[in-house]
Amino acid sequence: MSKTAIIGAMELEVETLKAKMTVSQVIKKAGMEFYDGSLNGARVVIVRSGVGKVNAALCVQILADIFQVTHIINTGVAGSLNAKLDIGDILISKDALHHDVDATIFGYKPGEVPQLGLREFPADERLMQLAKASCEKVNTDCHAVTGRVVSGDQFISSREVKARLIADFQGDCAEMEGASIAHGAYLNQIPFVIIRAISDKADDSAEMDYPTFEKAAALHSAALVEDMVASI
Numbered sequence: 001m002s003k004t005a006i007i008g009a010m011e012l013e014v015e016t017l018k019a020k021m022t023v024s025q026v027i028k029k030a031g032m033e034f035y036d037g038s039l040n041g042a043r044v045v046i047v048r049s050g051v052g053k054v055n056a057a058l059c060v061q062i063l064a065d066i067f068q069v070t071h072i073i074n075t076g077v078a079g080s081l082n083a084k085l086d087i088g089d090i091l092i093s094k095d096a097l098h099h100d101v102d103a104t105i106f107g108y109k110p111g112e113v114p115q116l117g118l119r120e121f122p123a124d125e126r127l128m129q130l131a132k133a134s135c136e137k138v139n140t141d142c143h144a145v146t147g148r149v150v151s152g153d154q155f156i157s158s159r160e161v162k163a164r165l166i167a168d169f170q171g172d173c174a175e176m177e178g179a180s181i182a183h184g185a186y187l188n189q190i191p192f193v194i195i196r197a198i199s200d201k202a203d204d205s206a207e208m209d210y211p212t213f214e215k216a217a218a219l220h221s222a223a224l225v226e227d228m229v230a231s232i
């Protein structure tokens with residue numbers, strides 16, 4: 001039987017889903033609260049990882065070791081790097097990479113973690129399809145794009161940095177956890193998908209747009225995740 005982890009970086013991103021689930025136990029570990037139970041008929045563990053790549057990686061390892069999850073969904077918000085992705089739209093990950101890893105001096109590609117053998121962590125094809133189907137079903141007015149998540153321990157809010165993330169990594173959205181979750185999922189051989197609603201354009205307007213659109217964007221992705229867990 002499947003058991004799906006749902007990871008959000010911030011409380012806002014997971015509070016809606018936690019309110020809808022039936023909780024059987026709450027386990028605290030590494031400063032995180034893991035809500036174990038069911039949502040929409042499916043076994044789930046919902047957790048707020050905290051912001052950034054270290055929190056996200058620790059969270060995945062706990063989900064693998066203690067909860068033995070079979071699938072991972074990362075939900076939340078992101079800054080758009082793609083002109084086709086407007087505020088409120090949804091990005092479903094095709095893959096994810098670390099934009100703040102640089103071992104190019106040794107011949108590795110920008111973003112490539114040395115000695116790992118891959119730079120882009122591919123999302124699970126079936127989870128991507130389920131996410132697309134749920135998006136069409138629940139967010140009928142919503143525009144969803146499949147693409148690349150680029151992650152780093154930085155909030156992207158400048159035109160120059162945004163241009164670099166597009167040129168060097170062909171990123172479609174920028175956030176601060178996805179690649180770590182993908183990396184941890186890859187090492188533990190757990191299928192994953194990242195679903196991010198766009199809260200800002202990752203440019204000079206991001207600081208203004210993010211607080212305004214964060215909540216609506218987070219609710220968008222939460223609705224999609226609630227629907228899709230039932231089919232995993």
Ligand code: ADE
Nearest residue numbers: 077078079155156175202
């Ligand atoms: N999450 C939402 N918007 C973001 C941005 N512009 N940069 C990094 N993470 C984000």
